[in-house]
Amino acid sequence: MKLLVVGLIVLSGVGINVAPVLASHESLSVLLPADPLQGSRLFTGKGCLRCHAVHGVGGTAGPDLGRRVLNRPLLEIAGVMWNHSPGMEHVFQEKRVPRPKFEPSEMASLLSFLYYLGSLDPPGDASVGARLFSEKGCQTCHSLGGKGGSVGPGLDKYSRYTSPLFLTAALWDRGRPMAEAMEKLNIPRPTFQGTDISDLLAYIRAAGGGTERVYVPPGSPKRGEALFTKKRCVECHSVRGHGGNVGPDLGVTLKGSLMRIAGSMWNHGPKMWAKMAERGIQVPVLSTQEMSDLISYLYFFQFIDPPGDARRGLAVYKEKRCGTCHALRGIGEKVGPDLAMVEKLDTSLEVITGMWNHAATMEEVMLGANVAWPILKGGEMADLIAYLLQARGGAPRSAGSKGPEPRGERR
Numbered sequence: 001m002k003l004l005v006v007g008l009i010v011l012s013g014v015g016i017n018v019a020p021v022l023a024s025h026e027s028l029s030v031l032l033p034a035d036p037l038q039g040s041r042l043f044t045g046k047g048c049l050r051c052h053a054v055h056g057v058g059g060t061a062g063p064d065l066g067r068r069v070l071n072r073p074l075l076e077i078a079g080v081m082w083n084h085s086p087g088m089e090h091v092f093q094e095k096r097v098p099r100p101k102f103e104p105s106e107m108a109s110l111l112s113f114l115y116y117l118g119s120l121d122p123p124g125d126a127s128v129g130a131r132l133f134s135e136k137g138c139q140t141c142h143s144l145g146g147k148g149g150s151v152g153p154g155l156d157k158y159s160r161y162t163s164p165l166f167l168t169a170a171l172w173d174r175g176r177p178m179a180e181a182m183e184k185l186n187i188p189r190p191t192f193q194g195t196d197i198s199d200l201l202a203y204i205r206a207a208g209g210g211t212e213r214v215y216v217p218p219g220s221p222k223r224g225e226a227l228f229t230k231k232r233c234v235e236c237h238s239v240r241g242h243g244g245n246v247g248p249d250l251g252v253t254l255k256g257s258l259m260r261i262a263g264s265m266w267n268h269g270p271k272m273w274a275k276m277a278e279r280g281i282q283v284p285v286l287s288t289q290e291m292s293d294l295i296s297y298l299y300f301f302q303f304i305d306p307p308g309d310a311r312r313g314l315a316v317y318k319e320k321r322c323g324t325c326h327a328l329r330g331i332g333e334k335v336g337p338d339l340a341m342v343e344k345l346d347t348s349l350e351v352i353t354g355m356w357n358h359a360a361t362m363e364e365v366m367l368g369a370n371v372a373w374p375i376l377k378g379g380e381m382a383d384l385i386a387y388l389l390q391a392r393g394g395a396p397r398s399a400g401s402k403g404p405e406p407r408g409e410r411r
Ligand code: HEC
Pocket: 043, 046, 047, 048, 049, 050, 051, 052, 061, 062, 063, 065, 069, 080, 081, 083, 084, 085, 086, 087, 088, 091, 092, 095, 097, 100, 110
C-alpha cells in the first residue's frame, strides 16, 4: 500500500511535461494515495495533534488543519509543511518538544493522511440542517426526536454517527424505495448541494440526542479503485478515459469535497437506476466503508501533482539559493552535504523526508548565511525534486530502491 504513495511521489518527481496533464488511467492508477489510517496514527503518535486541531478537536498552538489548506496535491502538501517549518520549529523549542523525525515510509503515510484531511468538509451547521430537514420533506416522512412522519423509519439512530458518510451510504442504499415513496406522496425528490448533507447530519445529531459516537476510518482510494470495478461502476463510467461511456467520465466531471461527490451521486441516482435497469445491472449495495473508499478514489482525480520538470527545478534551485550551501557532485559550496552524493536521497519521498528532518539545522545555518527561508509554491517542490533526482544521475527508484521505475507520465 505504502509503495503506491511512494509511486505517486516518485512519479510526480520525474517526467517532463506540459501542464495541464490528463494522464492515462493506467499511469494514474499507480499514483493513488495509500490507506491514510496509518498516517492518522502517526499524526497522533508524532505529536502533531498536540499543536494542531482538526475541525476544532486537538491542540491550539498551530493552525487548525481542518481549514481548507490541505485540499491540494501531495507534493504541494509536503511544500506547505516545509514552508511552515521555521514557524513550527519556534514552537517546538518554546514548548521543548523534539522535532518529530520521519522515515520515508512514515512520511508517505502522513502525507496521505493530510491529503485525506483536505477532502473533508467542516462539520455541518445544525440550524441550517433543521431548515433543510423540513424544506426537503424529510420531516414529512421521518420522525426525529419524537416529531415527524412515519412513512419511513425513524432517524434517531443516525445521531450516533460522527460522519455524514453514514448518511450518504444509507441514502444510496435506500434511495430507490425512498424515491418511490416520494412519487406516491407527490413530494419532489430533494437534491443535495454544497454542505447540505453535513448540515442535515449535524441537525440529526442534535435532535436525535445520541451520546454514542461511531466513527468511520478514512477511506482508501486504492480500495475504492478496486470497488469501482467490483460494483460495476466501470461498465458505465470512465475515469480519465478508461471504462464505459454511458455516464460521464468521473475523473473529469467531479469537483469538491467527499460530500459534494456523494451528493452528486444521489442527485443523479434516478437516471443511474434507469440505466442500470436497462442493462440488467442490480443497483449495487454500498456499506459505509465502501462508499467512503469509492468517493475517496473519485476525489483523488482533482488533485494530482503535475509532473515535476527538471529544467524548471534548476531555476527553483538557483532562485531559492540552495546552492549557497550545497554542492552537487563536488561542484559548489560545502556548508551542507553534497546533495548528489548523500545516501538515501533517491526518491521524492526521501528528499522530502531529508528536507523535513534537517530543517532545524538548515534554518540555523540560513540565518547565519543571511539566506531567507525558501518558500516553495505550487509545483515548485515537484520541480526541485525532479532536478535533484536528475542531478544524482540514475533513474529515480521507489523507496525500496530496487523496484523498477513505475510506468510514468514521461513522454
Ligand atoms: C509544537 C507545536 C507543533 C507541532 C508538534 C506541529 N506543528 Fe505544525 N505548525 C505549528 C505552528 C505554530 C504552525 C504555524 C507556523 C507558521 O506560521 O509558519 C504550524 C503549521 C503547520 C502547517 C501549515 C498550516 C497552514 O495553515 O498553512 C502544517 C501543514 C503543519 N503545521 C503540519 C504539521 C504536522 C504534520 C505535524 C506533525 C508531524 C506538525 N505540524 C507538528 C506548530 C506545530
